[in-house]
Amino acid sequence: MMSIVRSEWLKLRTVRSNVTLAIVAILLPLAITLLTAVFIKIRDVDDSTIPAVLLGSGTMSVLLMGVVGVLVITQEYSQGTIRLTFAATPHRSRVYMAKIILLFAVSIVVTSIVQVVGSFGGKAILNSRGFHGAVFNDQTTVAFIAMTIVGVLVSFLGLAIGTFTRNPPFAITTLVLWPLLIEGIVGGLLSLIFGEHMRTWLPFSAGLGSMQIRDHFLHLGRWGSVGYFGAWVVGISLIAHTVLRRRDA
Amino acid sequence: MITVEGLTKKYGSTTAVDSLSFTVTPGRVTGFLGPNGSGKSTSMRCMIGLDRVQSGTTLFDGQPYEKLKQPLHEVGALLDAGNAHAGRTARNHLRWLAMSNGISTKRVDEVLELVGLTDVAKKRVGQFSLGMKQRLGIASVMLGDPKVVILDEPANGLDPEGIRWIREMLKHLASQGRSVLVSSHLLSEMALMADDLVVIGKGRLITECTVPEFVDRYTKKWVVVKSPQLGVLVSLAQTAGMHVSIGSDTAEFHGIAAAAIGELAAQNNIVLHELATQTGSLEDAFLEVTADSVEYHSHSEVKS
Structure with a gap:
């Protein structure tokens, strides 16, 4: 199994666009956070300022992890390598599992770099500007953990959507429009008819909502929402895996 | 040794491969022959489990492909030389493939040398000519030093020198005791490289025999x-x-x-x-044998 994971890792890092994507997923939220630390008025700063910016801009990293998830499978279809992959590993569940393990590792590394460099870089900048209070608290640490898990889950979801569509642009569009457009419209309708809390029954609203510092608006609470989103991702992944096994390559 | 038994593949109501059975013997090059659209490529995909079959089995030395733990060591298949990411270098393309079957990077460099691509190993596959891609494809087939080699139209798009290279490579592989199955829609090409023939039309077996037998039986x-x-x-x-x-x-x-x-x-x-x-020419014999099974005929005769 490890040899297949290593093979998948080699595939991922030897395509330039994948590497660029990972770098963007790291640099974008870091740039926003560190610039905020440079320009924010010191009297407005408290122990959740830096985490709030990191978590807000980190949503982009999380969605980009989904795009990486999409690419690790759709790239294979668009370039024809899927047939070599399955010829080399006829047990297709192993290929899917290897991609899951790879995405798990990559997502954790990317979100961890964002959180650690963002927090400590932001702290250093604020310190140099004369702010010496705490830059995170218990609640923000919990939100960071939720962000890491959600990043992993979104990358799995990207893999599942990519498996269904086999087409990079279509899969990426689906992945991005789902939280931004579809859940926006459906969520808006739901909250109009049934009240604001109904929105968090939508999978992405629950998942992305769980990485907010305040979680009072979440119907299921922070971990309940993470679990709820996770259940959706697991369900969709199981279907995708079955499709992958039965379909002609 | 490849044993194909009752292979059947349907796409909806269309039967692409219809209870096809044949064997490929070690030490010989077996030509898999049929007009365009006769189901050669589909059969090959079904044989190695890429396409799911409705019924039938393919055994490689008694084992179905799905049961092979590290199949590149047993079966080397080149279905389409274009199946490589244009952005990866030739070496990295072979490396990921090798790695998945526990094959060393040293072996990757060996096969690159074998097919004469060492100088361009660090070039992206997207910059390769068709001939270079075919060579890369052959390199990927040879990674695991397999006992069975399956190639789909390897001579397609190659210049005469490239075709001769493929031909000699296949004969060499067979002479080492490997089972070699190679498809083509050109009998003239097959007559030069194959020992045995499996001729199909519309997904059905038309005849299975040696090349001299075929000439004897079907040429006028x-x-x-x-x-x-x-x-x-x-x-x-x-x-x-x-x-x-x-x-x-x-x-x-x-x-x-x-x-x-x-x-x-x-x-x-x-x-x-x-x-x-x-x-009569082999080509005439082939055309006659497969005349009933060509999917699309041109109705105007070309006078020669």
Whole structure:
């Protein structure tokens, strides 16, 4: 199994666009956070300022992890390598599992770099500007953990959507429009008819909502929402895996 | 050794491969022959489990492909040389493939050397010509030093030098005791590299035999005769019930050996200026055998 994971890792890092994507997923939220630390008025700063910016801009990293998830499978279809992959590993569940393990590792590394460099870089900048209070608290640490898990889950979801569509642009569009457009419209309708809390029954609203510092608006609470989103991702992944096994390559 | 048994693949109501059975013997090159759209590529994909079959089995030395733990060591298949990411270097393309089956990077460099791509190993596959991609494809086939080699139209798009390289490579692989299955829609090409033939049309097996058997069985033979007394000979033959077609100064005798015509002439004191057996081209034989199974015919004849 490890040899297949290593093979998948080699595939991922030897395509330039994948590497660029990972770098963007790291640099974008870091740039926003560190610039905020440079320009924010010191009297407005408290122990959740830096985490709030990191978590807000980190949503982009999380969605980009989904795009990486999409690419690790759709790239294979668009370039024809899927047939070599399955010829080399006829047990297709192993290929899917290897991609899951790879995405798990990559997502954790990317979100961890964002959180650690963002927090400590932001702290250093604020310190140099004369702010010496705490830059995170218990609640923000919990939100960071939720962000890491959600990043992993979104990358799995990207893999599942990519498996269904086999087409990079279509899969990426689906992945991005789902939280931004579809859940926006459906969520808006739901909250109009049934009240604001109904929105968090939508999978992405629950998942992305769980990485907010305040979680009072979440119907299921922070971990309940993470679990709820996770259940959706697991369900969709199981279907995708079955499709992958039965379909002609 | 490959044993295909009752392979059937349907796409909706279309049957692409219809209970196909054949074997590929070690030490020989087996040509997999059929017109375009006859189901060669589909059969090959089904054989290695890429396409899911409705029924039938393919065994590689008694094992189905799905049961092979590290299949690149057993079966090397090149279905489409274009199946490589354009953005990866040739070496990295082979490396990920090798890694998944526990094959070392050292072996990657060996196969690159074997196919003559060492100098361009660090170039992106997107910059490769078709011939270079075919060579890269052959390299990927050889990674695991497999006992069975399957190639789909490897000579497609190659220049004469490249075709000769493929041909010699395949013969060499077979001479090492490997089972080699290679598809083509050109019989002329197959006649030069194959020992055995599996001919299919519309997904069904038409014939399975050696190349000489195929030539013997399906090519037309006739005898061309030149003689100053041609008219006499022709009428003698026709009374004997032979089928003769007459040209300007020659006659073609069908269904009879040259020796018999020679004897007939001698018995009747007829002078012969020429007595020669003619054999139809392999291409004609192939076209005739598969005539009923070509999916799309052109209806205008081209006069040659």
